[in-house]
Amino acid sequence: MNTLSYLLLNTVYKLQGERSVNGAIHLLRGKRSAQTIQDIHLFSLETYAASLKQWPEEDINKMVTALYREGFLSQSNQTTILTMKGTDWLKEAADHCELPSAFHGFKYEWDGKADYFWERLVLTVQTVSNLVNATPSFIPVSYDRLIQKDVKSLLKAHPDRSKLGRQLYSELKSIYEPWDEQDAALLVKRFSSNKKTGKTISQLSALFNHDRFYTFIYCKSLIHKMLDSISGTPDLFPVLSQLLPRIEGEPYVTQTARQTKDLLNKGFSLEEIAEKRKLKLSTIEDHVIEIAIYDRIFKIHEFLPEQERLDIIKASERLNTNRLKPIKELFQDRYTYFQIRLALATSRKGGNYDTAR
Template sequence: MLFSDLILAIMKPLNRQRTISSPYHLIKGKKSGQTIQDIGYFGLYPYFGIFPKLDKKAYDQVVQSLFLQGYLLANEQVIELTEKAINTSDFDTPLNGWKYRGNENLFFNRLSLIVQTLSHMSQSVKTFDPIVNNEEIQMWVKKYLQQIQFRDIAVVQAFKKELFTTLTDSAISETHKMILTERLTGLALSGLTWQQIATSKKLSVLDVQLMTVEALHGWMAEIEKSNPPLLLGLMEGVIQQSSLTATAQRTEKLFERGFTLEQIASLRQLKTSTIEDHVVELAMNDPYFNFKPFMSLELYKAIITESRRQQSKRLRDIKVHLPNASYFQIRLALSIKEENQ
């Protein structure tokens, strides 16, 4: 997937319902109520937080190119796709941003330093400049290597075999695999820069970086599936154990103890609207969420019916026809998986 493909993939379900900057916040992993809700509303889980350091100017340049290529129409309020964009094929991608939340970088940094260390130590070269400067990662790798008895040549061979076997079996293209291996550093072999890889592949740097994230997500999925004992250790702390953000988890615990939204807001010294965001997130991730303390079944059905009639999830448009419903109630209703009610 190219970066322009990524933006189009996000924009298609958001068409005429969200602003042109919405995909940017989603890709960056912004934890605002609006962004978190949109993930559930529009099924955008794969794309969340895959570029936490994405530059706004770089994003705007790609969006501008979509205008020039005839994929977008000028609209100051919302995304408006052309027929050309709407008719583009859906993109297959191994991305799983909601699950990994950017931790693929942690996995790859650990791997890079381990590969570099094993490469040097197997040739009796004991001093080198570590490719990863982060002290926490360096300490983790040192402990890991001691645990696996890395000085044993059989362990080194086993690690190498797991690496190549899982990468080979991963559901990603050969280009994706090549990009990953070209980023690794070993004895007398330096990993290539983003620009070097982009030039050699005739791609943009953003395209190469996106393909790297895709490759890592596909690779980590294969590691989870096949459970290779040595590589599986690198997954420690990488997988998001809860589908909720950390702040929503804290609200959930108080809510389960019977506190009202206002009481939770007071206890946590947060705005009630922020706690409402958390409740919407809880509903989005819990198929058994009970919405009845917040609205009647009749109101819930009315909101869903109106959303379907308009073929839209824009809160303002729904509220015009249901003035008695609060924005919180509308957001909450739209977050609930209808098949579970």
């Protein structure tokens, strides 16, 4: 049992027996669907979201099989729950298996922000190191054309390579200096230069005596920590801030949901949008749920009056469930599944819910 097992078991636990193990895996792997996005919000799983996006699917499947076989997970009415054995282990493992506090999957992994930044950073460090040391010919750490193009643009904006190297070193040093020495060393060892090749996750795992997945997640958390510093005070990092991703529109809303939102803003009804986009009405409703979660001024009352929204939320709390069917039955089919989902999706908005609009 390790950090990877803990992550899945704790996700299943937080889903409160209302989703299958596949629902948990979709969330952890960052599947872009309305249901997954709603579950992240509804069950407060922002930290864990997309944490397994890059982890081998085969490893995840093997782990799930093992957790069932060893009696940590159980199937119940098409949903997955923890057994008593699983719950006991989860409590014992919490102190040493929880994800690092700096890790935030939904903020940095969901849309690939961390990878975008890191891939450009390591190539920039390698390139500047080789150019400053008069080694113009080297094997790049990335052959991705977009990444190479961005790094070339950065170099073009800073023709004085020595000055660029000093500035880059200064900015990295100011980020790493307050850190624990081992944390700084962990990331520095991943950089390639004119003199060395950066270490892989497996090599770092052996070097720092951690399991491979924990090392992977810990490195990710340090990148997240870097991004917090740079995005929080970009003026202090004139070079590093140029490597940040440029996100247009609502960062967490899928492109297809944005298209539906554009049509809603033009006054089209859900039925008209479905016909215009040649999609099912239920798909357009999924988009509305997705938009409602992350757009603070979305006009929810056009689909669900405020008092009805509150009634559904209170019923969910009274029944102690987020499952749609029991809530629908309680109201004797007075509300549609779409309206119930919309109410639950906005139940954590609190003061952000704009009733005036």
